Amino acid sequence: MTRSAAPLRQQLLDAALCLFSQRGFRGTSLQDIAREVGCSKASLLYHFASKEAILVELLAPSTAGMTELTDRLRDEPADRVAARAVEGLVDLVLRFRREIQLLLAEVADVSAARGSGGGTQEPEPILSCLAGRSTEPQARLRAWMALGAITLGAAGATDQPTELVRRELAAGARRVLNLT
Amino acid sequence: MTRSAAPLRQQLLDAALCLFSQRGFRGTSLQDIAREVGCSKASLLYHFASKEAILVELLAPSTAGMTELTDRLRDEPADRVAARAVEGLVDLVLRFRREIQLLLAEVADVSAARGSGGGTQEPEPILSCLAGRSTEPQARLRAWMALGAITLGAAGATDQPTELVRRELAAGARRVLNLT
DNA sequence: GACAGTCCTGACCGATCGGCCAGTTAGTCT
DNA sequence: AGACTAACTGGCCGATCGGTCAGGACTGTC
Numbered sequence: 172m173t174r175s176a177a178p179l180r181q182q183l184l185d186a187a188l189c190l191f192s193q194r195g196f197r198g199t200s201l202q203d204i205a206r207e208v209g210c211s212k213a214s215l216l217y218h219f220a221s222k223e224a225i226l227v228e229l230l231a232p233s234t235a236g237m238t239e240l241t242d243r244l245r246d247e248p249a250d251r252v253a254a255r256a257v258e259g260l261v262d263l264v265l266r267f268r269r270e271i272q273l274l275l276a277e278v279a280d281v282s283a284a285r286g287s288g289g290g291t292q293e294p295e296p297i298l299s300c301l302a303g304r305s306t307e308p309q310a311r312l313r314a315w316m317a318l319g320a321i322t323l324g325a326a327g328a329t330d331q332p333t334e335l336v337r338r339e340l341a342a343g344a345r346r347v348l349n350l351t
Numbered sequence: 352m353t354r355s356a357a358p359l360r361q362q363l364l365d366a367a368l369c370l371f372s373q374r375g376f377r378g379t380s381l382q383d384i385a386r387e388v389g390c391s392k393a394s395l396l397y398h399f400a401s402k403e404a405i406l407v408e409l410l411a412p413s414t415a416g417m418t419e420l421t422d423r424l425r426d427e428p429a430d431r432v433a434a435r436a437v438e439g440l441v442d443l444v445l446r447f448r449r450e451i452q453l454l455l456a457e458v459a460d461v462s463a464a465r466g467s468g469g470g471t472q473e474p475e476p477i478l479s480c481l482a483g484r485s486t487e488p489q490a491r492l493r494a495w496m497a498l499g500a501i502t503l504g505a506a507g508a509t510d511q512p513t514e515l516v517r518r519e520l521a522a523g524a525r526r527v528l529n530l531t
Numbered sequence: 532g533a534c535a536g537t538c539c540t541g542a543c544c545g546a547t548c549g550g551c552c553a554g555t556t557a558g559t560c561t
Numbered sequence: 562a563g564a565c566t567a568a569c570t571g572g573c574c575g576a577t578c579g580g581t582c583a584g585g586a587c588t589g590t591c
Contacts, residue, residue, distance in 0.1 A: 319503025
């Protein structure tokens, strides 16, 4: 009755992540995911309570990672917080490249599926850190730009060695923020 | 029978752009759009051949703008093309802020609705220009980052004066690209 | 008034969707 | 062998979707 060595549940999660990234959450049906894995839709729903439960589970690690990062940054002094935020964010983005692609594909749907804010799709705490806790318009705008540079940089350059990407993301983001 | 002075067709386009940006293309139904404007879905379909036709029409100006930009950049020498690309892209992104938000919300669905590539959602020509026509991994990565910085910067900082945003987007993107 | 064109509508259609349900299968334990 | 459970399935359900259609209201022209 089992399809392969890897547990079906994990296969479903992998397929869902891939399809959600390509087609979006709403653009991917449960039948699409089930077909990809080679099981029935009802079998998929045996393992997951709902379509949304799949998404929540997929995003849980990256969400937890972002929460942990912003918690860690809480104790950083204002003159160091932006640089630390860049490092932490680059790490996170590289660890969760596929999820970032999903997020880029589905910003609106992710919020809908998640209801309340917080975590990866609510960038306010990380933006504040990137801005060095400044509320100046210029600092805020640069924070957005740094976030965009890191996320799209990581998402776009999928075929490059990780260490190069890591170094460039960090350095480029620091230049955006005009950190010495 | 008319709802207001503005032609219904324009109202439908405005409502669609707004809703598509918030909920995504697939996350927005024709009934949603019609309800927003206060007419029937069938009336909407009197004016537009299909849901996709609405999207295509919404994106036509920005698509044309991007095509025009990349055409213009074709004759720029390699040592100036990146800086010119930044300028042009910043202009474009500021002109089409709402559409950019739609694109960020719906990268996958936009491709599906558009079929063939080209235009705003296929960034290859602009990326090459941002990279100064270099195919080095570092240059490519920086081009992605510049694109991310400009687009997310513009999308995130929606409450700031345009001239500040313009200046910062251009300057920040140049720093990302390490342009002197 | 008759006619044609534009605009709009309620009702309808087939397809797809997320999710439910009763039944089947295979494995484990007594 | 029988009981139990986890895993899986085909068929079904109600809701929603994009789109169609026949008909009505309105306007302008002859």
